[in-house]
Amino acid sequence: MTGAPSYGYFEHEADIGVIGRGATLADAFVAAARAAFAIMCPPEGVARAARIAFDFEEDDDELALVTWLNLLLAHARERGLVLGEFALARDGRRWHGEAWGEPWSAHHERGTEVKGATLTMLSVRRVPEGWEARCVVDV
DSSP, X not given: OOSSOXXXXXXXXXXXXXXXXXXXXXXXXHHHHHHHHHHHXXXXXXXXXXXXXXXXXXXXXXXXXXXHHHHHHHHHHHHXXXXXXXXXXXXXXXXXXEEEEEEOOTTSOOOOOOOEEOSTTOEEEEETTEEEEEEEEEO
């Protein structure tokens, strides 16, 4: 895939479908995280003041996407952070994720809270441009 990873959305009756695209699987997952967190707050206004890091194990790419998004949401909620930047690496079935952001404050534009990533319409696949990762997030 040429250019930077990108994200988008797709129609879903009650919740929001997020799509991440990238040259690599990790890039697509990072773009999906940007999509999910951009629902809550525009990432351009989020400073890189705090870092979270975590590891998880998952063989299945689709379940790894849901795990990645839900761990990001859980860590951000636990620490009261809004996140705007993400990184992910894979070594076999082991994944290492990182994210940066800052504590929520009055200067952040608040969108819709994302409660969690679901298995609904879950898909991780190769596309001609690289990878595409999609799922519905509960809002």
